[in-house]
Amino acid sequence: MTIPLKSPNPQARYRAVFRCINGCPGDHPLNEVIYHCPACNDLLEVVHDLEPLRMTAPDEWKDVFDSRFMRTFWPFGSGVWGKKEFVCPDVEDENVVSTCEGGTNLFWAEQLGLRWGLEDLWVKQCGNSHTGSFKDLGMTVLVSMVKQMRHEGKNIPAVACASTGDTSASLAAYCAVAGIPAIVFLPKNKVSTEQLLQPIAHGAVTLAIDTDFDGCMAIVQEITERNNIYLANSMNSLRVEGQKTISFELCQQFDWEVPDLIVIPGGNLGNVTALGKGFLMMREVGLIDRMPRILCAQAEHANPLYLSYRRGFESFEPVHARPTLASAIQIGHPVSVKKAIRVLRQLDGAVEQASEEELAEAAAEADLTGLYNCPHTGVALAALKKWVRQRKVGKKDRVVVISTAHGLKFSRFKQRYHAHELDGIESRFANPPIEVAADYDAVRDTLFRALEARTAHIATRI
Numbered sequence: 135m136t137i138p139l140k141s142p143n144p145q146a147r148y149r150a151v152f153r154c155i156n157g158c159p160g161d162h163p164l165n166e167v168i169y170h171c172p173a174c175n176d177l178l179e180v181v182h183d184l185e186p187l188r189m190t191a192p193d194e195w196k197d198v199f200d201s202r203f204m205r206t207f208w209p210f211g212s213g214v215w216g217k218k219e220f221v222c223p224d225v226e227d228e229n230v231v232s233t234c235e236g237g238t239n240l241f242w243a244e245q246l247g248l249r250w251g252l253e254d255l256w257v258k259q260c261g262n263s264h265t266g267s268f269k270d271l272g273m274t275v276l277v278s279m280v281k282q283m284r285h286e287g288k289n290i291p292a293v294a295c296a297s298t299g300d301t302s303a304s305l306a307a308y309c310a311v312a313g314i315p316a317i318v319f320l321p322k323n324k325v326s327t328e329q330l331l332q333p334i335a336h337g338a339v340t341l342a343i344d345t346d347f348d349g350c351m352a353i354v355q356e357i358t359e360r361n362n363i364y365l366a367n368s369m370n371s372l373r374v375e376g377q378k379t380i381s382f383e384l385c386q387q388f389d390w391e392v393p394d395l396i397v398i399p400g401g402n403l404g405n406v407t408a409l410g411k412g413f414l415m416m417r418e419v420g421l422i423d424r425m426p427r428i429l430c431a432q433a434e435h436a437n438p439l440y441l442s443y444r445r446g447f448e449s450f451e452p453v454h455a456r457p458t459l460a461s462a463i464q465i466g467h468p469v470s471v472k473k474a475i476r477v478l479r480q481l482d483g484a485v486e487q488a489s490e491e492e493l494a495e496a497a498a499e500a501d502l503t504g505l506y507n508c509p510h511t512g513v514a515l516a517a518l519k520k521w522v523r524q525r526k527v528g529k530k531d532r533v534v535v536i537s538t539a540h541g542l543k544f545s546r547f548k549q550r551y552h553a554h555e556l557d558g559i560e561s562r563f564a565n566p567p568i569e570v571a572a573d574y575d576a577v578r579d580t581l582f583r584a585l586e587a588r589t590a591h592i593a594t595r596i
């Protein structure tokens with residue numbers, strides 16, 4: 135028996151446009167190459183007409199989403215395109231470029247919760263995705279729109295981005311799927327080997343530039359603007375639309391119960407914006423009736439949003455981002471800061487920071503409970519741990535940590551942690567391999583000593 139695909143109201147004509155975040159007049163179609171408001175030069179955002187979305191009742195939408203989720207009706211099985219009407223209705227189905235992204239598991243972090251005194255702790259594994267990071271959720275929308283525009287006859291010879299590693303991996307993969315040339319600008323020696331290998335393997339033109347992310351960003355903007363190349367960075371708000379589905383999917387996975395607190399690491403601040411925007415949109419169409427708190431977590435070495443939060447968001451000053459193990463969020467001048475602050479204000483949001491030591495230890499402690507965390511997820515976990523200690527989280531609160539990338543993309547970080555090679559970090563949970571002679575007694579003695587130590591370790595609580 136096949137379960138039928140349910141459809142929303144067939145009369146509805148969905149409509150979304152780009153509009154200036156400062157409210158300058160004028161709508162711009164989503165298939166126009168435009169990233170900034172022509173009047174004030176600030177960012178644009180995608181605004182949806184909610185009327186057609188409201189023509190299908192919330193409960194019917196939930197059935198529609200469930201009938202599509204993780205199935206094979208192109209392109210609706212994707213976690214992103216299963217919410218197509220709320221994301222990017224303008225792309226024709228045959229122009230969608232998808233790897234069936236989204237649909238990532240929610241890990242019940244039982245053991246970590248026990249250690250930290252939380253009974254309802256979950257980790258949304260957004261890194262269990264095609265290229266190993268949540269960036270796929272936004273990139274599928276952006277590259278689909280490029281394919282659509284090329285199909286309509288627009289001259290877009292290539293797509294380019296500056297990246298701290300994961301955006302370029304994702305862009306390269308999606309462009310390869312679509313047969314569109316990709317160009318990536320990476321800060322030299324500042325991304326992991328795995329992240330460098332991904333665009334190389336996918337055939338992207340890969341430039342390693344002797345600067346940091348903020349430096350790459352300045353160059354890519356000029357190159358794309360002056361040479362008719364499409365810009366894939368998150369100032370391109372199409373990506374936020376895809377990333378927004380994290381919120382929808384979370385609620386769907388909890389049978390539309392809204393969590394109490396969501397912790398998410400932030401660098402360029404597109405993802406925290408997307409998360410908040412998703413919840414606001416769901417409330418506006420009646421899919422949910424309450425909102426979660428959002429805690430954005432930054433590395434202390436790249437913490438401009440945290441500093442602004444401490445001033446009550448009264449002002450924002452970019453910082454010079456210092457090197458951090460959380461390399462994907464080593465950003466001092468986040469592109470989406472205005473959008474992020476606006477969303478955090480609407481959701482009673484907060485910002486916390488984590489030191490290098492805190493993020494490394496939190497990532498490793500959580501690994502010990504069966505996760506395999508990237509350093510950015512470590513930042514989010516460390517921020518949560520601080521909040522638990524400060525009693526800002528209730529024991530019974532439902533807490534979701536957004537894991538942004540797969541730990542397998544950051545082997546060097548793990549290797550150095552477990553070898554006690556990270557400067558100034560104790561590596562409290564290091565578990566290096568034990569070298570032992572090929573001799574029964576030696577192996578048995580070593581083994582039982584080690585087992586005792588591990589058992590004590592596992593029982594630790596904060």
Ligand SMILES: *Cc1c(COP(=O)(O)O)cnc(C)c1O
Pocket residue numbers: 267268269300301368399400401402403404405406462463508510511538539
């Ligand atoms: C991009 C990225 C982030 C930060 O997301 P922003 O939208 O830039 O705030 C966090 N973690 C990982 C692994 C990333 O790739």
Ligand SMILES: [Zn+2]
Pocket residue numbers: 154155156157158171172173174175176
């Ligand atoms: Zn404007």
